[in-house]
Amino acid sequence: MMLYETLDRFEKKFSHLKKKGLRINGLKMTDPKRKKHVIDISRPLVFDNRLLPKSFEGLEVKAVVHGEMPQEFQIDRTQPDWQKREYIWAPERFEHFVDRCSDYIRKQLGNPKMTRDEMLSALAFGDFDAHKEKTSQMIKEGKVPAFPKN
Numbered sequence: 001m002m003l004y005e006t007l008d009r010f011e012k013k014f015s016h017l018k019k020k021g022l023r024i025n026g027l028k029m030t031d032p033k034r035k036k037h038v039i040d041i042s043r044p045l046v047f048d049n050r051l052l053p054k055s056f057e058g059l060e061v062k063a064v065v066h067g068e069m070p071q072e073f074q075i076d077r078t079q080p081d082w083q084k085r086e087y088i089w090a091p092e093r094f095e096h097f098v099d100r101c102s103d104y105i106r107k108q109l110g111n112p113k114m115t116r117d118e119m120l121s122a123l124a125f126g127d128f129d130a131h132k133e134k135t136s137q138m139i140k141e142g143k144v145p146a147f148p149k150n
Contacts, residue, residue, distance in 0.1 A: 003027055003037055006057045010039055014052065021047055023066065030062070042066040045073065046108045048122040072097040087144040091132040094124045 004027070011024050018024075021044040028040035038060045041052070044067045053061055072093045075086050098105060098119045106114045109122060120128035138144045 003059070006059055007039060010056045010059075010061075013056075017043075017051060020044075021067070022052075027059075028062065030060075038062040045069060045123065046105055048109050049124070049126040050122055052126070054126075070097050070101065072100070083144075085145055087135070087147070089124075089131070089135070090144075090147040091124065091128070091135055092147040094120055094128065094131075098123065 007024075007027055014022065014024070023042045025040040025042060027037050030036050030038050039056060040062055042064045043049075043052075045065050049063075052063065055061055073088055075082060075088055079085075098116055102114075102116065102119060105119050105123070106112050109119070111118075114122070117128065124131040135144065139146050
């Protein structure tokens with residue numbers, strides 16, 4: 001089947017990232033009616049997302065984060081409707097984490113000269129400014145809550 005051949009090529013091309021925590025889970029159907037498949041991957045939070053494509057040979061690449069989350073991203077998900085009060089991927093969370101742990105992040109990503117902006121983009125889905133803009137739009141549309149001002 002052609003989908004599995006595409007997955008094989010993806011695995012060959014990005015297998016070197018497994019050393020950095022990438023897991024290639026396989027194909028996943030996201031829309032049974034349209035028979036839409038994606039390449040399902042997972043990765044740690046501290047991972048350079050700029051190394052991964054958003055799509056590969058016509059298949060969307062969907063990533064989830066696995067592993068321990070730093071304090072900036074820890075949310076009590078046992079509370080009802082927690083997602084109406086907190087947005088786990090708020091840009092401010094990335095900023096606080098990078099400001100607190102920049103030496104650790106540089107070491108984990110293997111780049112001691114990484115700037116703050118490079119770290120933010122690496123962690124925040126490949127483009128921090130685009131993520132910040134998208135989040136701002138989602139807040140305006142009421143899709144996610146604003147980050148609480150303390």
